[in-house]
Amino acid sequence: MSQAALNRDRTRSANPWRGDFPVFADASLVYLDSAASAQKPAVVLEAMREFAAHSYANIHRGVYRLSEQATAAYEGARGKVRAFLGAASAREIVFTRGATEAVNLVANSFARPRLGPGDEILITHMEHHANIVPWQMVCGQTGATLKVAPVTDTGEVDLDAFAALLGEQTRLAAFAHVSNALGTVNPVQEMTALAHAHGVPVLIDGAQAVPHLPVDVRGIGCDFYVFSGHKLYGPDGIGALYGKAEHLEAMPPWQGGGDMILSVSFDKTLYAEAPQKFEAGTPHITGAVGLGAAIDYLEGIGWDAITAHQQELQAYAAEVLGGIGGLKLVGTAARRAGLFSFVIDGIHPHDVGTFLAAENIAVRSGHHCAQPVMERFGVPATTRASLGLYNTRSDVDALAAALRRMKEFFGA
Ligand code: PLP
Secondary structure, three states: OOHHHHHOOOOOOOOOOHHHOHHHHOOOOEEOEOOOOOOOOHHHHHHHHHHHHHOOOOOOOOOOHHHHHHHHHHHHHHHHHHHHHOOOOHHHEEEEOOHHHHHHHHHHHHHHHHOOOOOEEEEEOOOOHHHOHHHHHHHHHHOOEEEEEOEOOOOOEOHHHHHHHOOOOEEEEEEEOEOOOOOEEOOHHHHHHHHHHOOOOEEEEOOOOOOOOOOOHHHHOOOEEEEEHHHOOOOOOOEEEEEOHHHHHHOOOOOOOOOOEEEEOOOOEEEOOOOHHHOOOOOOHHHHHHHHHHHHHHHHHOHHHHHHHHHHHHHHHHHHHHOOOOEEEOOOOOOEOOEEEEEEOOEOHHHHHHHHHOOOEEOEEEOOOOHHHHHHOOOOOEEEEEOOOOOOHHHHHHHHHHHHHHHHHHOO
């Protein structure tokens, strides 16, 4: 580790939550990659450990105490996700491995049976691969076409173009709430209303939104909403799909196995109701408990405090990064959340990432699983610094100081 990292000033009294995260026992760590995966607070780790140690068994089937406890904990976590998203009923919440699996579930179970040649799925140019490839796959299987709404030079969806692409043939519109590559917060309520005006159901990819904004699926009006636990200070391998009850009830299961059935014989299998019919096999029970604990943790802090912290730090980072010569932000939308994607004249983003890593500063360099939007902005990759609850002004200062040293080092 460099001397700069060792010498770094670690006074962080301004952040009341940083101490909740054991990873920062390494006082020199500057973690600016929460958009990829957020760090976990001790309460989440402890909830999972406690559950696994003392309340663990398989769910739904056992009549003994441990199984009943585990079932209550798993279904309790579903209830927490319901409240967190503002859904009407816990039956509208399906546990998945994450946002990716949730999009694939909707692509296969909702979209595929409705698609044929000439039909269209509408996405935007700023989507993560998780919200592109599953649609391409079902389009390939059914002869449907993937349509893409353009984004403007500031990194906002061109709403007129989006509206113009909605038509008779559109079977579903799918778009990010917050872009992982640009940080843009999309006007999801307005986009949902535009789609619904054409009778088009909507899926929203909330993977980058849930850590930063309170979400109200009924207020937005969307048909489906997906997110992952690991970006929400919870565990990996767990996430959720919200789907309106009327859709989930009408959709066929997409994976078969145990726990998604009412009865099985070689002649005929009767499926359980939603959400069980979408949760074949033993789910990530401990993960669901951890996700519930992460939601409790965030709600204990409260959205007012979370958004105030984020807005303050984001404004500070914008000012500090703006003062670095040759640094160009990719994505300058008026409403952004949580991250800065940038390029620096004369230095490849991978070199930026490597230089910062040597100073124990964690950022992400690459295409961020959003190659089409990188192409749109004419860059192969960017460096992305993303903010979480635990970040402080001194993290931003450390980043800026390291970038200045790096420019000197490269003579850029
Ligand atoms: N959508 C967006 C906007 C993302 O940023 C990500 C992850 O980076 C995903 C979807 C996929 O999430 P996961 O890999 O947890 O399924």
